[in-house]
Amino acid sequence: MLRFFVRRLIVALLVAATVVTLAFMLTRLSGDLAISIAGPNATQQDVEQVRRAYGLDRPLVVQFFDWVGRAALGDFGESYFFKQRVASLIGERMPVTVTLGLVGLVIALVVSLPLGILAAVRENTALDRAVQFVALIGQAMPSFWLGLLLMITLGLHLGWLPISGTGSWEHYVMPGIVLAFSAIPALTRLTRSGMIQALSSDYIRTARAKGLSRLSILLKHALRNAAIPVVAIAAVQLGFMLGGSIVIESVFALHGVGFLAWESIGKNDFPVVQAVVLVLAVIYIGLTMLADLMNAVLDPRLRSA
Numbered sequence: 298m299l300r301f302f303v304r305r306l307i308v309a310l311l312v313a314a315t316v317v318t319l320a321f322m323l324t325r326l327s328g329d330l331a332i333s334i335a336g337p338n339a340t341q342q343d344v345e346q347v348r349r350a351y352g353l354d355r356p357l358v359v360q361f362f363d364w365v366g367r368a369a370l371g372d373f374g375e376s377y378f379f380k381q382r383v384a385s386l387i388g389e390r391m392p393v394t395v396t397l398g399l400v401g402l403v404i405a406l407v408v409s410l411p412l413g414i415l416a417a418v419r420e421n422t423a424l425d426r427a428v429q430f431v432a433l434i435g436q437a438m439p440s441f442w443l444g445l446l447l448m449i450t451l452g453l454h455l456g457w458l459p460i461s462g463t464g465s466w467e468h469y470v471m472p473g474i475v476l477a478f479s480a481i482p483a484l485t486r487l488t489r490s491g492m493i494q495a496l497s498s499d500y501i502r503t504a505r506a507k508g509l510s511r512l513s514i515l516l517k518h519a520l521r522n523a524a525i526p527v528v529a530i531a532a533v534q535l536g537f538m539l540g541g542s543i544v545i546e547s548v549f550a551l552h553g554v555g556f557l558a559w560e561s562i563g564k565n566d567f568p569v570v571q572a573v574v575l576v577l578a579v580i581y582i583g584l585t586m587l588a589d590l591m592n593a594v595l596d597p598r599l600r601s602a
Contacts (some may be wrong), residue, residue, distance in 0.1 A: 302590065305590070306586070307584050309582045309583070309585075309586045312416065313403070313578065313579060313582055313584050315372075316575065316578040316579075316582075317365060317575060318481075319370070319569045320440055320575050320578070321360075321361050321364060321365075323573060324570060325357065328332030330515065331344045331345075331347045331348035331351070331353050331429045336487050339403060352528070354365040354405065354544075362570070364569055366411075368569045368572070368575060371384055372384065373387075373568060373569075373571070373572035374568040374572075375543045375568065375574060376561075376566050376568060376569050377564075377565070377566045377567070378560075378561070378564040378566040378569075378570065379569070380567070383568050384417070384572070386557060386569060387554060387557070387569075387572060387573065387576055388555045389558050390553050390554045390556070391547075391553070391554055391576075392553075392556055393463055393551055393552060393553035393554075394539055394546070394553035394554040395539070395541050395552060396469060397469055397473060397476065397542055397545070397546070397551060398473055398476070398535055398538040398539045398542065399535075399537045399540070400470075400472075400473035400477075400482070401474075401475075401476030401480065401598060402476075402534065402535045402538060403473075403477075403478045403584040404473050404474060404475070404476075404477035404480035405476075405477035405478075405480040405481050405484055405531075405534065406484065406531065407483045408447065408477065408481050409480070409485040409488060410484070410520075410527075411486025411488075411585075412428050412431070412481075412485045413428075413484070413485045413486070413487070413489040413491075413492060414434075414486075414488065414489075414515060414520070416428040416429065416485070416489040417429065417489045417490075417491075417492030417493045417523075418487070418492070418496075418515070419491045419550040420493055425489075428485060429486075429489075431481075431485075432481065432482035432486055433484040434484045435478050435479065435480070435481050436483075438478065438484040439598065440475050440478070440479055440544055440545060441544050441545075441548055442474070443474075443475050443478055444472065444475045444545060444549060445473070445548065446545075447471045447474065447475065447550075447596055448471065448549075450591070451471060452471070452564045454584075457482060458470050460473050460549065461549055461550035461551075463551055468549075468551070472545045472546070472548075472549045472551060475545055475548075476538045476542070477547055478504060479537075479538075480534040480537070480538065483530055484527060484530060484531065485536065487526050487527050487530055488523060488524075488527055488531075489525070489528065491522070491523030491526055492515075492519055492520065492523045494523070495520075495522045495523045496519050496600075497524075501519055504566075510538055527589075528588055528591050529588040529589070530588075531588070532584040532585060532587055532588030532591075533581075533584070533588065536580065536584045536585065539554075539577055539580055539581065540577045540578075540581055542555035543555035543556070543558050543559050546559070547559050554576070557573060558570060558573040561573070573588055
């Protein structure tokens with residue numbers, strides 16, 4: 298188990314190093330940061346003053362290792378627009394994004410697991426085809442379009458839920474549904490295929506021969522083995538939700554990290570953009586590694602893979 302953990306840790310560190318490099322280089326490739334900070338009406342002298350003030354006149358390699366060294370200590374610099382420490386900005390906004398991601402994941406699991414089990418139990422029937430059709434729709438439907446549709450229907454016409462803000466748990470229901478809708482297809486299909494494979498196994502036939510109830514066979518025996526790939530994809534989907542929340546937070550005016558990134562991109566606030574990309578990438582890498590470890594616990598055969 299220790300060797301498995303070390304291998305996964307090395308891979309995670311290499312991926313994190315790649316993300317750090319890309320986050321830094323892409324902001325530099327977007328143009329001259331000094332001109333973006335100084336503004337369109339700035340003179341050449343103003344641009345040079347900004348370049349010296351923010352250390353942009355130093356070689357790129359020096360800037361990169363300086364930023365990496367400070368980022369490793371949790372210091373992402375100061376926001377050009379908000380005039381606050383970037384770490385403080387992200388810390389203030391992160392609870393909204395994490396809450397939204399967890400709500401979306403819970404909704405996705407509550408919907409997809411029963412659908413996948415029903416489709417597997419009723420394989421090649423009308424119910425199975427209906428479940429797969431719903432999964433196909435969820436895969437193809439744009440999240441922003443679904444968000445606007447829910448706002449008009451549940452928010453404006455019916456008045457059941459608020460359409461923006463973060464004042465109470467009700468504000469997270471609609472954006473959580475939108476996030477969940479993008480994850481439900483993958484989780485449903487994976488649950489269905491895992492359950493079909495498990496139900497055709499010898500140990501399930503043995504359990505039936507022993508006279509165990511159908512519910513016990515499904516939930517206690519078949520689902521436990523079918524859930525192994527679902528665990529991994531659920532962690533990955535949570536990472537996607539956190540990283541992809543920029544669209545949902547913008548549509549529903551949720552002031553989380555995604556909305557912060559959207560604001561910062563529009564205002565050329567590059568220290569915030571770099572930090573948000575790095576933080577969300579590290580969270581995603583951590584969740585993926587956690588999923589690998591959980592799979593290794595559930596299936597010992599993976600430890601020697």
